[in-house]
Every structure is written in structure tokens, then in C-alpha cells.
Amino acid sequence: MTSRLLDAQGLVKNFGGLTAVADVSVHFDQDELIGLIGPNGAGKTTLFNLLTGETPVSSGSISFYTDQGVVSLNGQRPAAIARVGISRTFQNIRLFKEMSVLDNVRIAMTNHYREGFVTSVLRLPKYYQTERMMTKAAQELLSMFDLTAVADQPAKSLPYGIQRRLEIVRALATKPKLLFLDEPAAGMNPEETAALTRLIRRIQQEFHITIVLIEHDMSLVMNVVERLYVLEHGALLATGTPQAIQHDPAVIKAYLGGV
Numbered sequence: 001m002t003s004r005l006l007d008a009q010g011l012v013k014n015f016g017g018l019t020a021v022a023d024v025s026v027h028f029d030q031d032e033l034i035g036l037i038g039p040n041g042a043g044k045t046t047l048f049n050l051l052t053g054e055t056p057v058s059s060g061s062i063s064f065y066t067d068q069g070v071v072s073l074n075g076q077r078p079a080a081i082a083r084v085g086i087s088r089t090f091q092n093i094r095l096f097k098e099m100s101v102l103d104n105v106r107i108a109m110t111n112h113y114r115e116g117f118v119t120s121v122l123r124l125p126k127y128y129q130t131e132r133m134m135t136k137a138a139q140e141l142l143s144m145f146d147l148t149a150v151a152d153q154p155a156k157s158l159p160y161g162i163q164r165r166l167e168i169v170r171a172l173a174t175k176p177k178l179l180f181l182d183e184p185a186a187g188m189n190p191e192e193t194a195a196l197t198r199l200i201r202r203i204q205q206e207f208h209i210t211i212v213l214i215e216h217d218m219s220l221v222m223n224v225v226e227r228l229y230v231l232e233h234g235a236l237l238a239t240g241t242p243q244a245i246q247h248d249p250a251v252i253k254a255y256l257g258g259v
């Protein structure tokens with residue numbers, strides 16, 4: 001039986017006179033791997049921004065299912081949304097480039113393991129305990145993703161594909177239940193894209209989380225996702241399996257250009 005993780009109903013986002021997202025309803029279940037595709041300017045990133053609290057909705061509702069019950073994400077800030085178990089990467093790499101690979105992951109964890117103000121300022125034993133725990137957890141994550149050898153190097157020294165991998169590791173550091181990846185293969189060469197495809201599958205299997213990805217690379221999308229949403233001009237054009245979407249006349253006309 002599938003379990004619902006997130007349910008968004010009737011999402012609208014207006015920027016002045018422009019409706020970037022027009023009455024879109026989506027749902028994600030536990031352990032699903034979902035793709036979000038559509039032409040440039042279709043509203044994909046804006047939809048991610050609404051679901052992660054980066055951008056407030058104009059209208060609509062977002063519900064997230066937790067062990068404690070259903071919570072509304074409407075009006076919640078990104079940090080609060082991250083704490084309920086939603087994490088993301090961005091279209092443009094957002095690493096602390098001068099900092100080491102290890103510190104990049106540790107910083108991502110502070111959101112999750114944050115100690116009280118007094119404990120931190122007075123450097124109470126609990127503070128050091130938490131620091132040690134975070135370092136250990138960060139090292140374990142780096143090891144899982146073959147980044148141990150570069151742990152002490154500044155993030156900016158890594159090749160592009162590895163920087164993107166580090167971004168995903170940072171997003172996983174908060175132990176999300178739902179992970180949004182915004183064009184993870186952007187700028188990658190074919191070998192890097194193939195490695196990323198394997199990585200995404202592995203993450204979903206080993207971490208048992210739901211992954212939603214925006215991607216223009218159709219080979220990646222059609223290879224990894226189980227279900228797709230297609231957006232056009234801010235509205236939902238179609239939803240279904242990759243096979244069904246590839247044969248959907250409306251999608252072929254609007255997006256795949258007759259492929």
C-alpha cells in the first residue's frame with residue numbers, strides 16, 4: 001500500500017500580472033521517484049519554490065504527512081519546512097566554495113542538530129557531543145558517496161560533477177523524507193550524467209526517500225523516474241508513467257516536438 005507524503009491542491013503563484021503556476025495539484029507518495037518536466041518558463045522551479053517555502057503561494061494548500069499527523073506547510077519558512085523533512089538542491093550550485101567538503105556537509109547538518117543558545121555559547125559538554133556526532137555523521141555520508149579522499153579540500157577545487165554530488169550529499173545531511181533536485185544534470189557531460197543516474201537510483205533505494213526531480217535531460221528522466229508531471233505555461237498538462245507520457249499526444253505537441 002502506498003502512503004501519501006505530500007499533497008498540494010490548487011497551487012497558484014502570480015508575479016504581478018504573470019501567473020507562473022496556475023491551479024496545479026500534485027501529490028507525492030513515500031519512496032516514489034518522480035519527474036517534473038516542461039518547456040523553459042513552464043513554472044517548474046516556481047513550483048519547487050512554493051513547495052519548499054522559498055516563495056509564498058498566492059493561493060492553494062500544501063499538506064505534509066508526518067508520523068505525528070498531517071501538517072500544513074502554507075506560510076512556513078524554508079528552515080521550518082526543512083525540519084519537517086523536505087530538502088532540495090538548486091539549479092545553480094550553492095556550496096560554500098572556500099570551505100572544505102566536510103564543513104559543507106557539517107553546516108548543512110546544523111539545521112537538524114542545532115543546540116540551544118546557552119549550550120552553544122557556553123560550550124557545554126552537550127555542544128561538543130553534538131559537534132562530534134555531526135562530524136562522524138558527515139564523514140559517514142562522505143564515505144557512502146566516495147568523497148572521503150577530498151573531505152579536506154575546498155569545495156571549489158572539485159570538478160563540476162563532483163560539486164553537484166556534494167550538493168546532493170548536503171541535501172541528504174538533514175535526513176529528508178522528500179528530496180527535490182532542480183536540474184541535477186545541468187552542465188554535466190554524458191559520463192557525469194550516467195554516474196548521476198546511478199546515484200539517484202542508489203539514494204532512493206538506500207535512503208528510502210521520495211525524490212522529485214526537474215530535468216531537461218530526457219534520457220535521465222525516462223531512465224529513472226516512475227511517474228511524471230508535465231507543466232506547460234504554469235498549468236499541469238499531463239501526468240503518468242514515462243511510457244504513457246512519451247505517447248501522450250498533448251505532450252508530444254507541446255514539449256517533445258514530435259519525438
Ligand SMILES: Nc1ncnc2c1ncn2[C@@H]1O[C@H](COP(=O)(O)OP(=O)(O)OP(=O)(O)O)[C@@H](O)[C@H]1O
Binds near residue numbers: 043
Ligand atoms: N521572482 C519572479 N518574479 C517574476 N517572475 C518570475 C519570478 N520567478 C519566475 N518568474 C517567471 O515565472 C515563469 C516560470 O518560471 P520558472 O523559473 O518557474 O520556469 P521553469 O519551468 O523552471 O523554467 P526553466 O526550465 O527555464 O528553469 C517565467 O515566466 C519566469 O520568468
